[in-house]
Amino acid sequence: MAFKLHIGVLAFPFGTHAAPLLALVRRLAASAPDALFSFINSAASNATLFNATAFDNIRARDVWDGAPRGEPFTGSHFEAVGLFLEASPGNFEMAIREAERESGLEIGCLLTDAFLWFSGDMAEKRGVPWVPFWTAASCSLSSHVYTDQIVRAIESTEKAKQEKALSFIPGLEMVTTADLPPEIFLGNNASPLAITINKMVEHLPKSTAVVLNSFEEIDPIITKDLKSKFPNFLNVGPSILASPAAAISDETGCLSWLGGLNRPNSVVYISFGTVITPPENELAALCEALETCRFPFLWSIKDHAVKSLPNGFVDRTNSFGKMVAWAPQPQILAHESVGAFVTHGGWNSILESIASCVPLICRPFFGDQKLNSRMVQDSWGIGVLVEGGVFTKSGTIECLKELMTTEKGAKMRENVSLLRKKAVAAVDSQGSSSKNFDKLLEVIGAR
Known part of the structure; x- marks a missing residue:
């Protein structure tokens, strides 16, 4: 089949990041059969995600994970994340060029894990939309978006370690600084992931749309606030209700x-x-x-x-x-x-x-x-x-x-x-998530 559109999908291959991104891509691929989706992810992560039920218009592509080649990796989860981020974005650039060469079709949009902030620069260079996918809840995205205000609020207290209520963040009034992701506080010894997330916060406003596997009605106050901060803030989930998983064998009984x-x-x-x-x-x-x-x-x-x-x-x-x-x-x-x-x-x-x-x-x-x-x-x-x-x-x-x-x-x-x-109700045909999903198809150029 001759595809009319080529979407580059860039995954973050750790924890449960790549699976929800693939679930979203499968929904998009079913709704846009004339679009080709190149799903670029580490070989190890791809091996766990793809099986015989893959769509004709989704191609799994392996990207180097940054680990030394030719020898089994024995480091920790966090070391693996650090190596992968060190290898980026060069590893993704190479995989994209290969995907374009093999398909004969230039990438027309980058749909990526939000952690991969450099995708925004890659999309800008190509003159195509950048659509970051935030795999967590809107409350955690909000906490990152308000990083500067949180840090200032903590510095203004007499004891930096003192818990402080986040009454200044819409929808997070019952949360304290002790509940926050540690990556917000860069400090002197920032992990590669903390640096990555902070760079993501700087880059997200440049996105064409920010997509979440959630639904607006779980946190209406946070939704309203984040809609005011991004050109398109699109909750399109929960994917488990929008496209239920296929039955699996009960091998463990x-x-x-x-x-x-x-x-x-x-x-x-x-x-x-x-x-x-x-x-x-x-x-x-x-x-x-x-x-x-x-x-x-x-x-x-x-x-x-x-x-x-x-x-x-x-x-x-x-x-x-x-x-x-x-x-x-x-x-x-x-x-x-x-x-x-x-x-x-x-x-x-x-x-x-x-x-x-x-x-x-x-x-x-x-x-x-x-x-x-x-x-x-x-x-x-x-x-x-x-x-x-x-x-x-x-x-x-x-x-x-x-x-x-x-x-x-x-x-x-x-x-x-x-x-x-x-x-x-959100994933129903006239629900908020379904309407946002239609908007997403429009943003990536599939409508």
């Missing part, structure tokens, strides 16, 4: 195990995403809480972490608990047996929880997770933040019992159900 329980809202599902394993003392506290409460639980936990659990825990709980190395999370949360989700508070996990009406127990670790968890508890009222932000036996027992057995827990379940209704 999670869904059949849940089905066998036959008790609505009775199971605690536990997962901390793809990057994080809690420290050993917190794993022990969580295990003790689960043993004490004896709620049925399903835990997605990496094999190496199982070795750090208290002696005998697996045997003592196998009558009411199931542990697996991998779990089909959206399908598990959608199962009627699941009544609570113990999570790190990542944005994709929160959206999946809202889509399935499951309240959350949040133990945040890094990035936007503290801020998300604060919003879960104090703004949206759809869950709780563990006491002190870490797992202790008593604090975790209290959270589990509150969600599973009390009126407050029932109220959170009701709140998350109302939020789901708003999300469903």
Whole structure:
């Protein structure tokens, strides 16, 4: 097929950044069959994302990840991020030239992860639109946009470390400086990621549109404020409701195990995403809480972490608990047996929880997770933040019992159900997210 338009898609291959970008690209590709999408991402990330169901008009392209060639990388997650950012944008420039040469079609738009701020300069040089995709919530984007004001507010307090309420940021009145992503505070020892995010804030106003996998109605005040700051501020999600995931095989038996329980809202599902394993003392506290409460639980936990659990825990709980190395999370949360989700508070996990009406127990670790968890508890009222932000036996027992057995827990379940209704309305044909998606097609030149 002769394509009329070539969109360059630049991914950030860490955490859960590339998957939601690909979900968006799949929606766009289905709506614009005469556009070719070159999805440029690291080989390792592409290998996990692409399968036999790829679209004809999406081409996966590998970009060098900055790691030494020809030898396995053994560094940490954060070292890998640093190497990748060092290799950029040269690695992307090379991949774009190759994509243009092979397709015979010049790039007409750059749709990129918002972290890749240099894409704005690349788009400007080419005279094409730059459309950054923010993979997190609008509340965290807002916190970055207000970086200068936050830093000034902290400097104006007598003690720099003192917590300060963010009453000057629309929609973040219940948040304090302690809840913020650490990357906001550059300090003297800034990480490559912190420098990248701060450069992103400088460049975002030059974008043609800023796109989010969220919906306007979750934070109307923040939405209104950010709409005043960008030419097109487009919430087009949640993608899990806009284009539900295909059925996956239940190779670890999670869904059949849940089905066998036959008790609505009775199971605690536990997962901390793809990057994080809690420290050993917190794993022990969580295990003790689960043993004490004896709620049925399903835990997605990496094999190496199982070795750090208290002696005998697996045997003592196998009558009411199931542990697996991998779990089909959206399908598990959608199962009627699941009544609570113990999570790190990542944005994709929160959206999946809202889509399935499951309240959350949040133990945040890094990035936007503290801020998300604060919003879960104090703004949206759809869950709780563990006491002190870490797992202790008593604090975790209290959270589990509150969600599973009390009126407050029932109220959170009701709140998350109302939020789901708003999300469903947003992705309806006349909803805000659907209208924004149509606008996005226009911006990239596919309409």
